[in-house]
Amino acid sequence: MPRQIRILFLSWRDHEHPEAGGAEKYLTEVAEGLADRGHQVTIRTAAYAGALPDEVVRGVAYCRRGGRFGVYPRALASRLTGRARADVVVDIQNGVPFLSPLGGRSRVVNLVHHVHKEQWPVVLGPRAASVGWWLESQVAPRVYRNTTYVTVSPATRRELAGLGVAPERTEIIFNGTDVVRDDGIERSPTPSIIVLGRLVPHKRVELAIDALAKLATERPGLRMQIVGSGWWKPRLEEYAEAAGVTDLITFTDHVSEAEKHRLLAQAWVLALPSLKEGWGLAVVEAGVHGTPAVGFRDAGGVQDSIRDGETGLLCEEGIEAFTAALARFLDDEQLRTRLSANVHEWVARFRWEETIDAWERLLIGEGDGDGTDAG
Numbered sequence: 001m002p003r004q005i006r007i008l009f010l011s012w013r014d015h016e017h018p019e020a021g022g023a024e025k026y027l028t029e030v031a032e033g034l035a036d037r038g039h040q041v042t043i044r045t046a047a048y049a050g051a052l053p054d055e056v057v058r059g060v061a062y063c064r065r066g067g068r069f070g071v072y073p074r075a076l077a078s079r080l081t082g083r084a085r086a087d088v089v090v091d092i093q094n095g096v097p098f099l100s101p102l103g104g105r106s107r108v109v110n111l112v113h114h115v116h117k118e119q120w121p122v123v124l125g126p127r128a129a130s131v132g133w134w135l136e137s138q139v140a141p142r143v144y145r146n147t148t149y150v151t152v153s154p155a156t157r158r159e160l161a162g163l164g165v166a167p168e169r170t171e172i173i174f175n176g177t178d179v180v181r182d183d184g185i186e187r188s189p190t191p192s193i194i195v196l197g198r199l200v201p202h203k204r205v206e207l208a209i210d211a212l213a214k215l216a217t218e219r220p221g222l223r224m225q226i227v228g229s230g231w232w233k234p235r236l237e238e239y240a241e242a243a244g245v246t247d248l249i250t251f252t253d254h255v256s257e258a259e260k261h262r263l264l265a266q267a268w269v270l271a272l273p274s275l276k277e278g279w280g281l282a283v284v285e286a287g288v289h290g291t292p293a294v295g296f297r298d299a300g301g302v303q304d305s306i307r308d309g310e311t312g313l314l315c316e317e318g319i320e321a322f323t324a325a326l327a328r329f330l331d332d333e334q335l336r337t338r339l340s341a342n343v344h345e346w347v348a349r350f351r352w353e354e355t356i357d358a359w360e361r362l363l364i365g366e367g368d369g370d371g372t373d374a375g
Contacts, residue, residue: 002364006040007031008086008106010075010098014045014062019230021198022281023094023113026152026175026355028060033356034363035059042086044078046071072098079103088363090150095119095132097140101147109362110140111150113278114300115159122202122275137163150362152279153301171362175279176352179257179288181344185265190221191330194267194291196260196282197274199230206239207273211323213243219330222248224271225263229254265289268336269329270312272302273322280305287311287347290340294325311343 013020015028027043035041036059047053047064055062066074079089080103088107091100095116100108116136120129141164149170151157157170195208205226216222226236226249233251240246252263264270270286272295279301283293292312295302306312313329315321329336 002037002360004038004040005088005364006086007034007042007088007090007363009041009043009090009092010100011043011045011092012068012071012094012096013048014043014051014064016051017046017048019198019200022175023092023278025281026113027092029176029352030356030359031060032058033352034360037356037360039360039363040086044071044075072096076100076103090363091144093136093140095136097135097143099139099143101143108144108147109150110144110147112156112160113152114156114276115163116276117159118275119202123200141165148362150359153304155301155303156278159300171358173355173358173362174350175281175284176350176355177281177284177288177347178352179261179285181289182261182265185262185289188223188266188268190223191219192267193222193224193269193271193326194227194263194286195224195271195273196227196264196286199226199228199233199236201232202275203230203232204273204275205232205236207319207322208271209236209240209243209245209249210319211271211273211326212248213245214319214323215327215330216245216248222330224249225252225267226250227252227255227260227263261285261289264291267291269294269326271322271326272296272299272306274299274302276300277302277305283312284347284350287343290344292329292336292339292343294322294329296322307342307346311339311346313339 009031011027013024015024031041031043042061044063046066051064053064075098086106089100090109090111091098092111120132124132149165150173151170152175157167160170161167195205197203212224240249264286270291270293272293277300283305286293293306294313295306296317297303297314298317306314308314313325315325
């Protein structure tokens with residue numbers, strides 16, 4: 001049995017945060033899996049309305065301090081003062097780094113789902129974006145120069161290499177799933193597109209709405225489900241109304257895991273118009289049910305989670321290419337059947353248990369720090 005260690009995860013959000021997404025789902029699965037194996041696991045993250053500052057959930061201790069930006073200096077201050085102990089710190093760099101190597105002698109692993117270069121202007125505007133990109137592309141590679149990196153796709157490892165992070169220092173540990181297909185759920189008898197994820201600008205749900213408006217004119221019965229919540233939802237509802245497709249779209253808000261998978265199983269295709277993804281967890285979740293995805297070739301890890309022409313379709317940037325790819329899928333029954341069978345087989349290799357195995361080997365397989373400080 002592997003020896004037990006103390007692990008501290010630093011993350012800007014946890015899975016229950018109102019703006020949580022795939023990265024937080026990944027964190028929860030890994031943290032709870034490691035705790036279930038006897039390791040002492042703590043997640044230090046931001047505070048938010050309705051959340052307890054300290055609690056233990058499924059064996060994982062949560063410490064919530066600071067807000068959207070305050071979580072970073074609070075976490076670093078905690079490291080510097082040594083108020084907690086851990087053998088290894090997993091610093092989850094969602095664009096902004098926690099700069100954990102500056103806080104003590106404990107071993108640090110830096111988890112990067114994807115590089116945010118394209119997202120900074122969309123999220124923050126041009127002036128603040130330059131600061132974010134400077135932190136990500138210049139500061140972080142220097143601070144973490146002696147640190148092991150983990151990412152979730154070969155595409156992100158290549159992007160990190162472009163920032164000076166040697167590929168041999170970057171481990172790839174994929175997303176997983178623990179869901180199995182329910183053969184009792186039938187595919188929609190009429191064409192159905194699903195969009196799944198946080199409703200925020202860089203997910204570019206507007207492109208899916210535009211594609212629907214173009215496709216629906218020649219495909220009676222075509223409908224779209226937009227599954228997820230986020231502060232951008234009112235703008236998307238206005239956009240759908242302006243495009244004249246309000247009656248063809250159902251906004252579901254946040255739904256239960258069971259309902260999410262029912263909707264994925266009923267849909268014909270998952271539309272993934274996101275500007276950037278580390279992997280695209282929704283691709284795997286949809287694939288369990290034999291629902292292929294259409295996404296952009298240059299959207300980071302999507303080029304790895306979707307095998308073009310085998311398990312889904314990749315297209316070049318732009319609404320015309322995205323619409324054409326969806327049209328090709330909707331209109332070709334033979335293609336749909338082949339991709340559906342292939343994607344179900346493809347995603348079966350990605351299991352959370354194997355993800356947790358890989359993390360455990362990494363975290364206990366290298367020399368530990370002195371354990372005197374962690375968070």
